[in-house]
Structure formats: C-alpha cells, structure tokens
Amino acid sequence: MRYHNITKDDMLNGEGLRAVLWVSGCNHYCKGCHNPVTWELSGGLPFDEGAKEELFDCLGKPYISGLTLSGGDPLHPENRADVEALLREVVELFPHKSVWLYTGYLWESVMRLPLMRYVDVVVDGEYIEGLKDPKLHWRGSSNQRIIDVPRSLLLGEAAQVPLEGEETADAPGQESSGGLQSTG
Numbered sequence: 001m002r003y004h005n006i007t008k009d010d011m012l013n014g015e016g017l018r019a020v021l022w023v024s025g026c027n028h029y030c031k032g033c034h035n036p037v038t039w040e041l042s043g044g045l046p047f048d049e050g051a052k053e054e055l056f057d058c059l060g061k062p063y064i065s066g067l068t069l070s071g072g073d074p075l076h077p078e079n080r081a082d083v084e085a086l087l088r089e090v091v092e093l094f095p096h097k098s099v100w101l102y103t104g105y106l107w108e109s110v111m112r113l114p115l116m117r118y119v120d121v122v123v124d125g126e127y128i129e130g131l132k133d134p135k136l137h138w139r140g141s142s143n144q145r146i147i148d149v150p151r152s153l154l155l156g157e158a159a160q161v162p163l164e165g166e167e168t169a170d171a172p173g174q175e176s177s178g179g180l181q182s183t184g
C-alpha cells in the first residue's frame with residue numbers, strides 16, 4: 001500500500017481529534033473530488049515501517065480519538081489486504097480508539113469484507129457534486145451515509161449514526177463517496 005499523507009490533528013474527518021491516513025488509489029473518479037492526486041495506486045510513498053511508526057506515535061497521544069482511513073479509497077481492491085493487516089494491529093494496540101473509514105463503495109457492496117470487524121464507522125458512497133452541501137458533518141455530499149458498522153452488521157442493514165441537527169433517514173439509493181477533507 002502507498003499513501004500521500006498522515007494528518008495528526010484532524011477535526012473534519014470523524015469525531016474528535018483524529019489521525020488520518022490518506023492512502024493512494026481510487027477507481028471511482030468522482031467529478032469534483034478534492035483529492036484527485038490520490039487516484040493513482042502508484043502515487044505517493046510506500047506505507048513502510050517508518051510511516052507506520054509515525055501513525056502509531058500519533059495514535060498513542062491521549063487527546064487523539066482514533067484513526068480515520070481516507071484517500072484515495074482504502075477499499076480499492078489493491079488496498080484491502082494491507083488495510084486489514086494495519087487495522088488488526090491498530091485494534092490490538094489501541095483498543096479504545098475508534099476507527100473510521102471513507103470509501104467510494106456503497107456499504108452494501110463492502111459490508112461482508114472481513115476487515116469490517118475492525119471498523120466502527122464507514123462513510124460510504126461516491127461524491128456527487130450536485131448533492132454537495134457545506135453544512136453536512138463529515139461528508140461532502142448528501143448521498144453519503146455515516147454508518148454505524150457494528151450495529152449495521154448486527155441488523156443486516158445500514159444503520160446510520162444519528163447526527164444532531166441533521167436528518168438521519170436513509171438517503172435514496174444512489175451511487176455514492178469521497179475525502180484532504182474527505183469528499184468520499
């Protein structure tokens with residue numbers, strides 16, 4: 001896996017102050033994507049032991065609420081095995097920190113991935129420029145859903161995280177995602 005950046009005190013991509021890993025590789029090509037520089041799998045830098053140490057140092061800080069994976073798409077087929085291995089370590093080492101993951105795929109098409117056992121929240125779906133709304137929390141367009149992963153796996157259907165001041169009804173069916181602020 002390759003990556004573009006590690007953000008160490010991010011407030012825009014999940015709850016609290018977070019470490020964000022911006023991975024390389026996305027095959028959704030959303031119009032208006034904030035991070036087209038991350039689309040190429042071969043872009044950025046190798047996510048090597050040094051990068052992992054940098055990320056873990058950040059996650060070890062008491063004021064960091066957790067890890068967010070964005071990009072790019074952490075669920076690009078070429079990233080899935082490495083993301084699963086990374087999350088297994090993160091959950092072992094930092095069991096009280098939350099894990100958020102942004103993907104351009106819809107929840108229904110990725111919910112059975114084994115790596116979901118390590119994820120607390122998925123923000124799903126492609127970024128749709130026509131549905132952009134700057135008032136939205138943690139996502140770029142209103143089709144994207146903020147999904148409570150453990151609850152959704154239990155229920156067998158998408159359960160959204162309730163948001164203060166926002167409608168939480170399921171968005172109508174659509175291609176959905178998006179990203180250095182996650183648009184997807």
Ligand code: SF4
Nearest residue numbers: 026030033104178184
């Ligand atoms: S918005 Fe997200 S899913 Fe869409 S092209 Fe950009 S990185 Fe990929």
